[in-house]
Amino acid sequence: MRADARKNYDQILAVAREVFAADGAEASLRDIARKAEVGMGTLYRHFPTREALLEVILRERFEALAASADAPADGQPPDAALLAWLREIIAFTHQHSGVLGAMAAAIDAPESALHASCVSLKSAGARLLARAQAAGKARPDLEGIDLFALISAMAWLYDQPAFAHRADHLFAVITGAVVKQGKA
Incomplete structure (x- = not known):
């Protein structure tokens, strides 16, 4: 995985852990992408x-x-x-x-x-x-x-x-x- 892709992957995971912990498993994926500072396409590329x-x-x-x-x-x-x-x-x-x-x-x-x-x-x-x-x-x-x-x-x-x-x-x-x- 390229360094920038790995950084995005790790950032999405870190934010998702926080958001899911705060808002539950049905938390908004759009909020996760926004807080991770990535687009929805990037989120879905890593996690379909x-x-x-x-x-x-x-x-x-x-x-x-x-x-x-x-x-x-x-x-x-x-x-x-x-x-x-x-x-x-x-x-x-x-x-x-x-x-x-x-x-x-x-x-x-x-x-x-x-x-x-x-x-x-x-x-x-x-x-x-x-x-x-x-x-x-x-x-x-x-x-x-x-x-x-x-x-x-x-x-x-x-x-x-x-x-x-x-x-x-x-x-x-x-x-x-x-x-x-x-x-x-």
Whole structure:
């Protein structure tokens, strides 16, 4: 990549991180381009879709979440590892306002730039769930997609002003229905 193109790419990413953090995943791409001092054509040359831009911004965090599912803390029981990971991924979606909708849509959209990362997260959660199930600590009738849907529902609760004050309690209720010992 040419130096000027690399500079534009890095500037777009830096501004997009700030704008998405402030305004959510549905923030205006036009505002991002304007604040990055590039044209819309330059933005779209580097990131042909909103999902492509989100994927680059979120990729490192997605990879860390997947890795934490595969390497739970030493000696951590499978149910505790699952609950810790659920808390971590829900906190992530809460910190990145609006990303939840994009993630949910990408799960069944192979053409989405976010698809591979979301499938990786779903698979990581499914592996944690399978370990807890094998240990007899999680409901045997749940699948990875069910867990992904529950993550979406719980993250949504944290984003709702009417429910935010009850979100931790509701997390305990919901995860209590997932793991047999509802405590981490």
